[in-house]
Amino acid sequence: MRIMAQMAMVMNLDKCIGCHTCSVTCKQAWTNRTGLEYVWFNNVETRPGLGYPRRYEDQETWKGGWELGRNGRLKLKGGGRLAKLATIFSNPKLPEIEDYYEPWTYDYENLLNAPASKTFPVARPHSLLDGRPMNPQWGANWDDDLGGTYKTGHDDPMLKGIEEKVTFEFDKSFMFYLPRICEHCLNPTCAASCPSGAIYKREEDGIVLVDQNRCRGWRMCISGCPYKKIYFNHSTGKAEKCTFCYPRIEVGIPTVCSETCVGRLRYIGLMLYDAEAVTAAASVKDDRDLYEAQRGVFLDPRDPAVAREAERQGIPLDWIDAAKKSPVLRLINDYKVALPLHPEYRTMPMVWYIPPLSPIVDAVRETGHDAEEAGNLFGAIDALRIPLEYLANLFTAGDVEPVRQVLDKLAAMRSYMRDINLEREPREEIAQAVGMTGSEVKEMFRLLAIAKYDERYVIPTAHAEQAHALEELATDCPVGEGGPGAFGGGSGGPVPVAIQTLRETKERMQADDMSQVPGSVSYLQWDGRGVPGKASPEEVEHRQGIPGAGPDITADPRAEAPLKGMRAQEDPQ
């Protein structure tokens, strides 16, 4: 048994309101640079819908993930090592920019500079790739809130097997939101597909990262990842991906997407697992057994034998303690309400989801019935097969049973807690109907509905004795370094990314009240205190690489242009 710790996430889809705040703050922190205009490490999809990039779940087209070979062993669906090397000169399964969307901006200057005329000037869209005027045809969430889904919805790969039953008529359809980040899989195909060996899984916390100094831009990872959560930076020629905000995680604060989540639907915590059992679990024959197989590789740190063994194998004590308190562990293993996204890809994903009960609640309510009555809900979950089968295609390789059990638990919780809130006698039989006790239901309710910050995020800090090795100490993100130079990209200079120092982060973490909090933060280290985006002049002196903040200001030609204009105005010559 080889015990490893994995930083994992659970998202409660019932609480997602589709506001895209996670996507926007993530983009501000990580992908607001040249070459990554089209990239969203975090995106929110409306389902049913095509997703981003379009139809990424159709692995018969994209060949991502693993599959079982004839001999029953795992092999890369996109072809093994020799096949990868043979097709290295032109990756046959790479999504093109149209599959994501061609990024654009608007010609805002025209609003100010247009000569007087009878009609209002307009800001026309221009491509961010070649600058030409363009007509946007698709975007990362073009079919948001089922927009246009009557036309494109039937191309959703997850409608497989239930096509005839699903209509996209306004009053008969159901929908929910699916926020997605990198899954930080236990058995990642991106890493397995990388010819250079640049993608690695961190031993300490299982975060999957791309070594920017080793990546040679072969692009096999992009095809290999079935979730299409590795992206090609077309300016630097290298792969980039969601980092699980490791600079934040290392100092014990949650990812930017979690921190800024309006619905507070994300949970972060450790999972201990047996690394030696992963391959066997990912190789079970039936796709539908993969959910249980993956649960089987997780270890329970509350078991003294496991804790002892983990300690013996060098996992720090405070990490074991954090693993015991992990909200993710409770949701996945105790209450069994969280499910993996697409276990059939056999990558053992580690961002899990609590499927939404809301489409069913809405349907019951619309029929005029009491949508919080246990009997009505249980009945509806069975009667409304379509949402159930659709969710099963997403989370359990099509096996309806585990999804039904989760929804039953959520329905029971809803009904049981309603009685308490109305000061009626809680009915124990509702809890028993889903195999729980009343107090368990109350605990689960607490975690799902009212858990506070440090219950939702149980993140042990990286270790002081390893501090010399913390990547944050190198202070800046290598992907923002350098610029095109003599060898690099031709399409515009990169916009540097700002990651502030560990010292600054620590000061913020240890501050007792607001007065001690430095005035400025970037989203990358914003912990909810203070206002992001303002800096005092003294701080500005220490800054480099923040657009418009430091002495570097002249390094950016676009920043220099307005400065020149200002000088010209001040100087009457």
Next chain:
Amino acid sequence: MNTFLFGVFPYLAMAVFVVGTIWRYKYDKFGWTTRSSQLYESRMLRIGSPLFHYGILLAVLGHAMGLVIPKAWTDVLVPEDIYHAVAVGGGMTAGIMIVVGFVILVFRRRTVKTVFNATTVNDKVMYLVLGLTILFGMWNTISTAFAPEEYHYREGVSPWFRSIFTFQPNVDLIAGAPFQFQAHAVTAFLLVMIWPFTRLVHVFSAPFQYLARPYIVYRSKGDTGQRPTPSRAPQGTWKSPTASKR
């Protein structure tokens, strides 16, 4: 002039190549990539790129056969006419693949606006030198194929090439060669000289280690995968003099 072009320049080119490659690897690992443009356009790339690259690999084999192995050795093993047929057949196949592939790729680079935008001056210079090398190389192949008696490169160019590596460059051996052979030699060494400073460095990244390594790579937080650097200063990235001015 001949002494410089065929006696001095090859050494200059190779010295720049070796030092330049080490320097680039040390200071510009972040810039070490193919800078793929497949995201912008993949239909033409899908045909042009494999054609060109497999052609080049074949041509490398051909050069090893024709330049490195002395004629006396092959004469023992295979009759002259069979050797000639293999050399010309292989050479023409490789040449056509390279030329067609190269034309497709350059056409794509010029006509697809996004790809053209991503093309630097550095790339353009490299394509020019590479294109000239290919042009003269193709001319050599054709002249050898259709007028085999006119010039025996394996008695002139090849021994000259080997003489470079024994550090006794014999310029006279190539001095009598036709123009296209001399031109091919010069442009090829010019290509070698600019090699470390262009995107051509991706050749050294041919990922054969992929065949042997385990699928999933685990790495500890502090392990950079390279030799430890004495200080934890950010890894150096080479900046061009113009970058700091911009």
